Amino acid sequence: MSEEDRELGPGEYRARAGIIRKMVPGEVLASVPAARELAESEGRRLQFDFLDDAAVLKLLHLRYLDQEKMRSGGMRLGLPSAFVLMGLFVYWGAYVQYWESSKSQSAYYAAAGAVVGVIVLLYVVSLRRHWGDRPRQKVRARSAAYREIAHAAARQGAELPEFYPHYGPYPFAANFYADAADLELPSEAGER
DSSP states (O other): OOTTTSOOOTTEEEOGGGOEEEOOOHHHHHTSHHHHHHHHHHHHHHTOOTTOHHHHHHHHHHHHHHHHHHHHHHHHHHHHHHHHHHHHHHHHHHTGGGOSOHHHHHHHHHHHHHHHHHHHHHHHHHHHHHHSOHHHHHHHHHHHHHHHHHHHHHHTTOOOOTTTTOOOOOOSSOOOOTTSOOOOOHHHHHHO
């Protein structure tokens, strides 16, 4: 059984590419005064307890699910559009550029432009759906703050795994909306 298929143990979460990682307990972060201060200030700003292990573990699970939704959405749209664009280019290179009738070439360019326009529109709709979801942005904002807290602790000498918490920075679509609903894990939503 591969690591991606096994069940998560206590204190474990899935990081990028489904790799299972162990969460660093909040007491390790709290042992560094600068990280504790940052955790408390960010906790007030983002309405979250960054030193509560159960809450942070849930946050890490939610961040993984968010990342997987974005990845699968990108794959569902990216691969077909790449094949369509490659097909348009190959067809142009093999046939269209050699057509003598400029009317036929113009019709091809108009159709190809319409196809490219539809693909761009699909990307815009997909990006708005994934990046504009306020509850998911709330998770990203909290995850970004947690990453900064962990890095502050590591800079001050705390024993943390390299690249912990194993998610990258969030340069956009990580705004905190206090009025946005808190996301629940799929297993928690099904129990209600």
